[in-house]
Amino acid sequence: MKDSQPFPFEIGHGLIERVSEQLPPYVAFVAPEPWELAGARLRRVPRRVVEAGALEHGYLDELAASVVGVEAVVGLGGGSALDTAKFVAWRTGLPLWQFPSIASVDAVFTRPVGVREERRVRYVGSAIPQLVAADLDLLCAAPPELNRAGVGDILSCHTGLHDWRLAQGDAEAPPLDGELVDLSLRLVAGLRRHAGAIAAVDEEGLTFILGAYREEGAVGDAVGHSYFEEGSEHYVAYCFERLTGRHLVHGELITLGVLAMVIAQDNAVEETATLVGSLRVRCLPGELDISYAVFDEVLKALPAYCAQEGFPRSVAHTLPDKTRGAILAQFAAWERGGLPRP
Numbered sequence: 001m002k003d004s005q006p007f008p009f010e011i012g013h014g015l016i017e018r019v020s021e022q023l024p025p026y027v028a029f030v031a032p033e034p035w036e037l038a039g040a041r042l043r044r045v046p047r048r049v050v051e052a053g054a055l056e057h058g059y060l061d062e063l064a065a066s067v068v069g070v071e072a073v074v075g076l077g078g079g080s081a082l083d084t085a086k087f088v089a090w091r092t093g094l095p096l097w098q099f100p101s102i103a104s105v106d107a108v109f110t111r112p113v114g115v116r117e118e119r120r121v122r123y124v125g126s127a128i129p130q131l132v133a134a135d136l137d138l139l140c141a142a143p144p145e146l147n148r149a150g151v152g153d154i155l156s157c158h159t160g161l162h163d164w165r166l167a168q169g170d171a172e173a174p175p176l177d178g179e180l181v182d183l184s185l186r187l188v189a190g191l192r193r194h195a196g197a198i199a200a201v202d203e204e205g206l207t208f209i210l211g212a213y214r215e216e217g218a219v220g221d222a223v224g225h226s227y228f229e230e231g232s233e234h235y236v237a238y239c240f241e242r243l244t245g246r247h248l249v250h251g252e253l254i255t256l257g258v259l260a261m262v263i264a265q266d267n268a269v270e271e272t273a274t275l276v277g278s279l280r281v282r283c284l285p286g287e288l289d290i291s292y293a294v295f296d297e298v299l300k301a302l303p304a305y306c307a308q309e310g311f312p313r314s315v316a317h318t319l320p321d322k323t324r325g326a327i328l329a330q331f332a333a334w335e336r337g338g339l340p341r342p
Contacts, residue, residue, distance in 0.1 A: 005221070006215065007132050007214060007217065009134070009210070009214055010131060010133055012134075012136060013136050013137055014135070014137070015099075015133040015134070015136075016041045016099060016135045016137075017043050019131065020042040021043035023072055024070075024072045025071050025072070026070050026071065026073060026074050027047060027073055027074070028046035028075075028076055029073070029077075029081050029085040029088065030052060031051070031052060031077025031080065034077045035049070035076060035077070038099065038101070047069060048067075052077060052085075060087045060113075061091070063088060065091075067092055067094075070094065071094065073088050073092070073094045073097070074099065076101065077099075077100075077101050078100070078102045078105065079104070081101075086125065086127040087113045087115070087127075090113070090125035097129055098131070098132045098133070099138070100132065100210070103147045104147065104250060105152075105153065106217060108129075109210075110217045110221075111127060120242060134206070140206070145249075147206060148201060148281040148282075149255070149281055150209040151191055151251060151281050152252065152253070152258070152281070154216075155188065155191065155233075155276070156234060157184035157216075158184070158258065158267070159231050159233045160226075160227065160229045160232075160233070160234075162231070163261075163265075163314035163315060164227040166314060167227070167312050172312060173227065174227060180223065184229060187215070190208060190212060191279065195278040195279055231261070232257070232306075232316035235257070235302065235316045236260055236261065237256075238305075240290075242305065243294075252283050252288060256284070256288065259273060259331070260299070260331070261316065263323070263330055264319060273334065274341065274342055284335055285331060292331075299319055299328075
């Protein structure tokens with residue numbers, strides 16, 4: 001879109017060495033596994049290393065207040081490390097550099113931070129990095145399933161767009177925008193086009209996922225909403241976290257939400273399931289260690305949860321028993337026979 005400004009971004013080999021040697025004195029918020037792989041590659045080591053963990057709002061405030069004696073903030077890892085670094089950069093006003101270690105979540109290309117308050121997700125703050133440096137050697141060293149999970153926040157365009165159409169006429173819902181509709185359709189089509197590369201977790205697949213995230217983030221900033229890529233599938237994930245207190249791999253949980261909500265939407269169910277199968281992303285309850293009793297509890301609680309949270313109107317706001325039963329039955333069939341493949 002005309003006014004969208006994508007984050008500064010570079011993808012390639014050797015970026016950890018090249019970018020780190022240009023950094024001012026900094027604090028690094030890291031995930032332990034990627035830190036073990038990347039720490040020794042840094043040409044300029046951090047003044048302080050903090051292992052990122054909880055995204056509770058109060059804890060992040062305390063963490064930001066403890067940052068002294070540095071001139072920059074670095075995030076190195078997955079969503080928790082990148083969001084922690086974003087929050088601290090926002091609170092302190094220090095410049096930010098981000099080194100994603102997996103392509104499983106779009107947080108690296110969004111300004112706000114998804115903090116937790118009493119098991120609820122709240123978006124606060126705004127931070128724009130000096131650079132998102134996606135080092136392919138680090139990304140390719142991650143477990144393949146974590147990178148495949150990156151499709152979740154792109155697949156969500158499919159269900160999000162349907163919910164946006166459903167919400168038309170509501171006072172808070174922006175009118176459908178042709179450019180955003182085209183963007184959503186194009187990104188999902190890109191998943192189909194790059195499905196083999198994404199499943200193989202090769203450089204082509206990683207480049208597509210991160211490029212899609214960058215475009216989604218820039219457009220969301222420009223228009224001031226995310227109706228085109230966030231809807232009922234995200235509400236399933238938020239409701240699950242609220243009820244269970246568990247935090248699964250974001251993209252895998254979102255993909256589960258996509259498959260559940262396409263059934264509720266009667267929205268190209270077989271086609272979507274085939275696409276997910278071709279992408280080889282883990283998303284079925286059994287794969288995520290979610291019992292069907294818990295899955296059913298989440299679906300039962302979903303309409304009231306959406307109303308309580310004030311989410312924009314979506315198919316998740318009304319799930320009749322018949323629809324919930326159809327979702328559970330279809331998932332059980334997929335568990336027995338596997339998702340369809342092209």
